[in-house]
Amino acid sequence: MSADTPAVICRGILKSYAAGGTTTPALRGINLSVSRGELCMLVGPSGCGKTTLISIIAGILNQDAGSCEVLGIDIKALSEHSRTKFRGSKIGFVFQSYNLIPSLNVVENVSVPLLIHGVARTKAAERARSVLAQVGLEDKFAARPAQLSGGQQQRVAIARSLVHDPELIVCDEPTAALDHDNGQRIMALFRSVALSTQRTLIIVTHDNRIFKYADRIARMDDGMVVSIGGPEELEQPPSPELNEVPAL
DSSP, rough: OTTTTSSSEEEEEEEEEEETEEEEEEEEEEEEEEETTOEEEEOOOOTSSHHHHHHHTSSOOSHHHHHHHEETTTTTGHHHHOOOOHHHHEEEEEEEEEETTTTTTHHHHHHHHHTTTTTTTTHHHHHHHHHHHHHOTTTTTTOOOOGOOOHHHHHHHHHHHHHTTTEEEEESSTTTTHHHHHHHHHHHHHHHHHHHHOEEEEEEEGGGGGGGGGGGGEEETEEEEEEEEEOOOOOOOOOOOGGOEEEE
């Protein structure tokens, strides 16, 4: 993929959920382009579709209509095996619920993405320790998740998302459980990752303390992108034309 080609291109994304005979729209025509090397934040009220959108971008969910190209690939068109392989090598995901494995220690949890792809255990552990040190957990290598605070577990999840050097990192509330200093430290790390390596970061957040780290902020409401701009433009009026569905 050319360096000039956006890392993520969403066109007319529609997604609904059916339950109890009722269909509820979650995304109502999302158009969004995110450049390589960009840190883009998605903000908006709970239930507006942010997590659904990043789950589609990360290949965890399929959209009902529209297209989503990630690193030049239409991930919906991939087989389940190819999609899993693509996600495992190209995408890092920080889940809001952390999804750590209780029986593994911190180093082993962070090593998992590398071990899945055949990296030797010793080399994987060495890389995991290096990334854990970057997020300030060099004294917790042997700890298991139950022995960690919520904020420490969140930092383990962040380290796991970075350990395999993915081209796209997608985060759901990565600073929600962190105090101010650790939140700023993590965002500075994310910022350096994006700028120094041309990786792309998409971060869902309610944390206005970290808005300053974004290149652009896409504000969502009721399943639509209603404005896009720099952190200083967050309060600009909505732009309905952002959600006009283009021809596919």
